[in-house]
Amino acid sequence: xxxxxNGQHHEVxxxxxxxxxxxxxxxLGLTGSKKGCDHGQCGACTMLVNGRRINxxxxxxxxxxxxxxxxxxxxxQPDKLHPLQAAFVSHDGYQCGYCTPGQICSAxxxxxxxxxxxxxxxxxxxxxxxxxxHEISERMSGNICRCAAYPNIVDAIAEVAGLSDEQRQPxxxxxx
Amino acid sequence: xxxxxxxxxxxxxxxxxxxxADGCVFIAGGTxxxxxxxxxxxxxxxxxxxxxLPLAEIEEREDGGLTIGxxxxxxxLAADRRVIEKYEVLSRALLAGAxxxxxxxxxxxxxxxxRTRCYYFYDLASPCNKREPGTGCSAxxxxxxxxxxxxxxxxxxxxxxxxxAVAMRALDATVVTLKKDGxxxxxxxxxxxxxxxxxxxxxxxxEPGELITHxxxxxxVEGARxxxxxxxxxxxxxxxxxxxxxxxxxxxxxxxxxxxxFGGLGPMPWRDDAVEAALxxxxxSDAAFGAAADALFRDAxxxxxxxxxxxxxxxxxxxxxxxxxxx
Ligand SMILES: Cc1cc2nc3c(=O)[nH]c(=O)nc-3n(C[C@H](O)[C@H](O)[C@H](O)COP(=O)(O)OP(=O)(O)OC[C@H]3O[C@@H](n4cnc5c(N)ncnc54)[C@H](O)[C@@H]3O)c2cc1C
Ligand code: SF4
Numbered sequence: 001x002x003x004x005x006n007g008q009h010h011e012v013x014x015x016x017x018x019x020x021x022x023x024x025x026x027x028l029g030l031t032g033s034k035k036g037c038d039h040g041q042c043g044a045c046t047m048l049v050n051g052r053r054i055n056x057x058x059x060x061x062x063x064x065x066x067x068x069x070x071x072x073x074x075x076x077q078p079d080k081l082h083p084l085q086a087a088f089v090s091h092d093g094y095q096c097g098y099c100t101p102g103q104i105c106s107a108x109x110x111x112x113x114x115x116x117x118x119x120x121x122x123x124x125x126x127x128x129x130x131x132x133x134h135e136i137s138e139r140m141s142g143n144i145c146r147c148a149a150y151p152n153i154v155d156a157i158a159e160v161a162g163l164s165d166e167q168r169q170p171x172x173x174x175x176x
Numbered sequence: 177x178x179x180x181x182x183x184x185x186x187x188x189x190x191x192x193x194x195x196x197a198d199g200c201v202f203i204a205g206g207t208x209x210x211x212x213x214x215x216x217x218x219x220x221x222x223x224x225x226x227x228x229l230p231l232a233e234i235e236e237r238e239d240g241g242l243t244i245g246x247x248x249x250x251x252x253l254a255a256d257r258r259v260i261e262k263y264e265v266l267s268r269a270l271l272a273g274a275x276x277x278x279x280x281x282x283x284x285x286x287x288x289x290x291r292t293r294c295y296y297f298y299d300l301a302s303p304c305n306k307r308e309p310g311t312g313c314s315a316x317x318x319x320x321x322x323x324x325x326x327x328x329x330x331x332x333x334x335x336x337x338x339x340x341a342v343a344m345r346a347l348d349a350t351v352v353t354l355k356k357d358g359x360x361x362x363x364x365x366x367x368x369x370x371x372x373x374x375x376x377x378x379x380x381x382x383e384p385g386e387l388i389t390h391x392x393x394x395x396x397v398e399g400a401r402x403x404x405x406x407x408x409x410x411x412x413x414x415x416x417x418x419x420x421x422x423x424x425x426x427x428x429x430x431x432x433x434x435x436x437x438f439g440g441l442g443p444m445p446w447r448d449d450a451v452e453a454a455l456x457x458x459x460x461s462d463a464a465f466g467a468a469a470d471a472l473f474r475d476a477x478x479x480x481x482x483x484x485x486x487x488x489x490x491x492x493x494x495x496x497x498x499x500x501x502x503x
Contacts, residue, residue: 015179016179016180016181016182017177017179017180019210038214039211039214040207040211040277040278043275043277046277052251052280053276053277053280054277054280054281055207055277055278055281058206058207058210058211058278058281059205059206059207059210059281060182060203060206060210060223062182062225063184063203063206063225063227106276106277109276109277109280110276113251113255113276116255117255118251118254118255119254119255119260119267119271120271121268121271121272121412123271126260126264126267126268127257127260127261137412138412139276140276141275141276141412141413142274142275142276142277142278142413143275
């Protein structure tokens with residue numbers, strides 16, 4: 001099988017059952033993406049495929065041979081952090097760090113979705129859904145953090161999204 | 177996971193041709209199928225990859241309706257302007273389901289065909305008529321909190337877990353398919369799912385190897401208000417305990433059109449003409465809404481842990497109807 005991950009081409013011999021997550025971790029040494037539940041419930045395995053965030057545990061590597069795959073390693077490196085990686089560091093957006101690569105990849109995908117104008121479950125108006133803290137929490141609900149570093153994760157994402165304090169906590173209509 | 181052979185199809189015709197034997201299944205987003213294959217609840221011998229089929233477009237039809245390709249991801253469907261503006265209940269239902277990552281993968285066809293979340297269905301050590309016909313139903317006397325109160329049989333009390341399908345039922349969608357012999361079929365969503373009866377492992381009227389190619393929505397109901405209300409154990413990223421999709425119009429102070437479908441209550445996205453008959457022609461009132469709930473639950477049966485769903489769904493329906501008919 002052939003793959004393009006983080007801009008690099010790879011030829012790999014792998015069992016047909018190999019998930020995209022196992023391909024990265026076990027065959028390519030890209031161990032940043034984590035295996036949490038292996039059932040799409042925790043988000044620790046989140047990668048970007050053709051720019052979209054997905055759970056890499058719930059997809060077969062063989063189905064992604066012609067895709068552009070980006071893992072946490074491809075977003076940034078210690079000497080050259082992606083803005084979200086830097087913001088997670090400065091806001092302490094983790095404790096044990098196990099969910100962090102998935103959180104960051106998910107946040108990259110999520111900010112792109114928001115830029116495209118995609119609404120969420122908590123958007124009052126589906127055609128006009130600016131980001132705020134509540135929106136960030138809902139849109140990131142596919143990433144579980146066992147240490148519950150959620151407030152700091154939201155802080156980090158809000159900073160990269162360029163949200164002011166007023167934008168983060170607008171007055172919301174409370175449903176009856 | 178058991179091993180399998182793999183074929184990637186580039187056209188719908190090739191996909192049905194490649195689906196050439198028992199034990200052959202299509203894989204779209206894979207978010208349900210692979211989950212079940214990891215647990216060996218499903219053990220297909222061959223996967224036909226349909227994820228690259230050119231069926232990922234949403235198109236307007238001349239009659240004012242929409243044709244949705246079976247491979248349109250749930251996230252794209254939810255964010256589509258035409259869907260938001262004309263079929264808001266569908267966007268709302270999709271956005272209430274799963275997570276951002278899953279919606280990016282989950283396909284329109286795959287969502288309709290996702291399997292139940294009954295705990296015992298997932299547990300190979302427990303008897304389950306849906307997984308292994310004839311072994312019995314562990315949920316009947318077991319933990320059945322999330323399971324069905326409508327349309328059950330003595331052989332299975334599973335629910336259909338989809339949010340999207342509930343909205344599709346309220347919108348009178350039609351499922352378009354391609355059969356192995358090359359014939360196309362159009363199946364109303366109202367005829368698409370089957371009650372469990374004594375064959376709970378057969379969930380739809382699809383024939384083996386039949387491919388969903390599209391889902392069609394008829395022209396939207398003029399002037400209707402749309403609501404999707406989902407009640408679950410946590411505020412996000414959980415399956416419905418109860419959900420209600422409603423499309424309602426009020427004219428001259430009376431309910432003129434009502435389409436109501438329910439999730440979390442039955443083995444299929446549930447709809448019952450008697451509920452709507454109790455509403456149409458009535459002035460909106462809690463008495464009318466209560467009569468609709470009475471109609472919905474006239475044959476309901478709880479199984480212990482899930483008894484609470486009946487009063488919960490009653491209140492959810494009434495709250496939804498208030499919202500749909502508020503001035
Ligand atoms: C953690 C988690 C939480 C979730 N929460 C929710 C939720 O809250 N609400 C909700 O509605 N859903 C939820 N889901 C389910 C999700 O919506 C489904 O897994 C998804 O919609 C399935 O689509 P897919 O394309 O991935 O299907 P696949 O897994 O690819 O396929 C599912 C089934 O459909 C068949 N199939 C697929 N496409 C076709 C076709 N075109 N023609 C014929 N057969 C086909 C396959 O053979 C397979 O049997 C959740 C899933 C997970 C893992
Ligand atoms: S309710 Fe249906 S799916 Fe659940 S154990 Fe019984 S037969 Fe199996």
